[in-house]
Amino acid sequence: MHYLLANPSSVLVLTWQHLRIVGTAVFLALLIGIPTGVAITRVRWLAAPVLATAGVLYTIPSLALFAVLIPLTGLGERPAIVAVLVYSLLVIIRNTVAGIDAVEPSIREAAHGMGMTPWQRLRLVEIPLGLPVILAGIRVATVAGIGIATIAAYVGAGGLGVLIFDGIRTLNLDTVVAGALSASALALAADWAFVQLESHARRDRSRGVS
């Protein structure tokens, strides 16, 4: 705790580095994952191979993934961003598919009957109705990403894990606990924020507002 009180500015810098890694990776995962998820709901035979590939990638432990990435990406932020991106993809693709699939057929039919084009149906009906499930995926991806980014400090990515590793190296428990506390606080805060967003999206949905 002493460390946190004595070094507020360095903790802020590390928090910012941490968020930048996770933010970049999850943003890229959304750019790739949501269109892929939508494509899967349109072209069914894609589902099995895409989800199986993502599933195998997800089973690879994060430290092992870093180990494999470093020869390709070098040290620093890049292996961290790629690793978080890889893990986020599975969750985001899976939840996009699940969210859209959960839209009731009768609603889909009504949209069709109103003369909506497939694009309009996606934008005005399926995505808004699937939003809580898609958001849940983004939440899981972000929280897991914050955890993976903590470990990435070991390969030179920066972020709050730096405090944990510095503390272990110098046998300074105060620094270790400061790092563990701030990384945990960041993960819990992100989780909480997304839970609020999800329940907001659910409320909107039940009121019929998109």
Added chain:
Amino acid sequence: MSGTSWDFVGYIRAHPVHFLHLLGQHVELTVVSVALATALSLPLAIVASRWERFAKVATWLAGLGQTVPSLALLAFMLPFLGIGFRPSVAALAIRAVLPIFLNAYVGIRTASPAALEAARGMGASDAQRLWLVELPLASPVIMAGIQTATVQNVGIAAIAAFIGGGGLGDLILQGLQMLDPSVLLAGAVPVAMLAVAADLLLGRIRRLVVPTGLQARSG
């Protein structure tokens, strides 16, 4: 890193005793932590299935243990348990509670009301209902939770090397320090394979333990 060897199989062949020792530690970390978490979670889930207030608090606490970054959880053990095997197992066990507890709780809660009614009609006591109806009916879901926790812990056990927990993570760290891909992959590839193998093995066991009554129904 150019010019260095990628031949991790060669590295393992050259250091079989060391490799098997670390592999054994890795399996031990995983198995002991999952066993501890199971022993802790099942009674908690049974209590939770009968006491809703407790269920809420326990779910929240287990969720907390799961949301905290695994490296942070390992780091939190240092002031209390120091470094080595014990703090690693403790952190891994905390991490495994959520999937096992939640699955067991949901499994017991969703045991078919008709089956429970029938058990009561046959004059089963509360304990008999739990042991003969609810737990067997919930067993596939409970096993699924243990499966998830085990696969997850194989991965987190690799990180335990940071606090001296041993296991295959040692080779990954050594490889990172020496910037030697062959050492790094000698740890990383077996960890990934161990995770996939644990998933397949426990998936098979899960299908074996399903009570015959449920097997017939699910085909």
